[in-house]
Amino acid sequence: MNDVLIILFAANGFDKGAQGLAGAGRRLAGESGGSLRAVVLGEGAETLAQEVARVADAVVVADQAELSEYQPETYLNALAQVCRESKPRAVLLGNDTYSQELTPRLAHRLGGSAAGDGVEVRVDGDALRVGRQVYGGKAHAVLELKKSPAVVWLRARSFAPAAPRETSGDVTRAALDIQADTRTRVVERRREAGGESRLEEARVIVSGGRGIGGPEGFETELRPLAELLGAQLAASRAACDAGWVPPTWQVGQTGKKVTPELYLAVAITGASQHMAGISEAKTIAAINTDPDAPIFKHSRFGIVEDYRKVVPLLREKLKRVLGAGF
Ligand SMILES: Cc1cc2nc3c(=O)[nH]c(=O)nc-3n(C[C@H](O)[C@H](O)[C@H](O)COP(=O)(O)OP(=O)(O)OC[C@H]3O[C@@H](n4cnc5c(N)ncnc54)[C@H](O)[C@@H]3O)c2cc1C
Incomplete structure (x- = not known):
């Protein structure tokens, strides 16, 4: 057939x-x-x-x-x-x-x-x-x-x-003759923290790397920015491996392959294994202190600066653009 x-x-x-x-x-x-x-x-x-x-x-x-x-x-x-x-x-x-x-x-x-x-x-x-x-x-x-x-x-x-x-x-x-197979058994199911919807479906992603410096940077800087943008949060493997964010946030070769309209990479160097997960992103933007970081080669927009300075300014600007209520 x-x-x-x-x-x-x-x-x-x-x-x-x-x-x-x-x-x-x-x-x-x-x-x-x-x-x-x-x-x-x-x-x-x-x-x-x-x-x-x-x-x-x-x-x-x-x-x-x-x-x-x-x-x-x-x-x-x-x-x-x-x-x-x-x-x-x-x-x-x-x-x-x-x-x-x-x-x-x-x-x-x-x-x-x-x-x-x-x-x-x-x-x-x-x-x-x-x-x-x-x-x-x-x-x-x-x-x-x-x-x-x-x-x-x-x-x-x-x-x-x-x-x-x-x-x-x-x-x-279907009329299937199914014998439930008991070799493996699901012992527990856990909903992802915060009940976030699936990264693979996200139109906008704000992603953080090792340069974020710890879990608090994700919570106090990136999460409010993501909320303003209606974005999902994601991370590099380095940030996930450090235990700062759940492993399900990992994007890349051994993580999720995402296809957003906008991928904002914050303090992510842009290693090839990370890029493998975002090659289908429509627009990549990056914030990184290192002007030679590989991520800039793939980015349409880039800011060379400490994210702790840029992200609050971005949030303020977005609040003004989006108007009251934020
Ligand atoms: C087989 C294999 C599979 C892998 N799979 C994946 C994968 O699926 N996903 C993945 O991400 N990686 C994967 N990796 C790891 C990958 O090679 C990199 O080590 C990893 O992506 C690096 O993460 P990072 O960019 O967050 O960290 P780093 O390489 O440490 O980069 C941190 C960046 O933050 C910048 N920075 C530091 N401080 C600031 C600041 N205050 N403001 C702004 N910028 C700052 C630095 O200039 C630097 O560019 C894999 C590796 C292997 C070998």
Whole structure:
């Protein structure tokens, strides 16, 4: 079959990542001459499936009790069943942690091939080609996946969304034979501190590095600035490793890949591993005391100054521009 199957999680809704995944899947299905299918897993899958059906040809709802919450082995069993039935040529996932965990395991179960962190995907004869950034974004590699199905996780938010279809695709409920797998068990779930929404979805990000000097700099200087800008807070690995902010704030090669309209890097040097996470940011601005800091090479706007002097001035200026109420 030449169909493309995208995998979506009900808990994430039809966010920018899911929309980008549908866009990538639609284009790939067009190149293969197949249809775009989707499977939606988890509690609330039915609601998301109706939205996805506006851009996909067929949507499978997998919301059985065993799938109400993410559990890797059980999800893997369910997905392997869906894939064996629909026999897609390619299976696409997003860049959330569930997808990154499932991709290689699903490919192995299906006897296919796997790749991750794709920023482009296209058909080339019998193979699938996946482009990805390497060496912290300094070079671009193209992988050729010859064994079908190709299971690939993409930086989904970088892809343009799919246009809605004139008629919605069919939505069917999967009849899966699922045995809950007990090899691993979720013992606790914790909401991120402050209940911040997901960094990957943020339009504006204020990010701090080691030069912030401690957790109080994030709280007293960066947080008020982020609030004025309606921005999410993030950090370099150095700041996360120091324990100043939660590890979930980390942006970069081993952290989150973000795609904001504006990324303000405060006291971040701009190491290649950090830049790997922000290469899709539309505009980068930086504040750094070192005029030779690599971050300035990637920045549209830059201020060479101590952030403790600049950030309060920026806040004052923003309050004036935004008017009363702030
Ligand atoms: C395999 C691997 C994976 C990695 N993955 C990641 C990753 O995902 N994300 C990541 O971020 N890093 C990652 N790193 C680490 C990366 O190489 C850098 O060490 C890290 O990004 C440095 O963080 P930083 O810029 O905050 O700190 P530093 O390099 O210490 O830079 C601090 C900056 O703050 C400036 N500064 C100091 N004081 C002030 C002040 N008062 N006002 C303004 N500016 C000031 C300094 O001039 C300097 O440029 C990885 C490394 C490896 C080896």
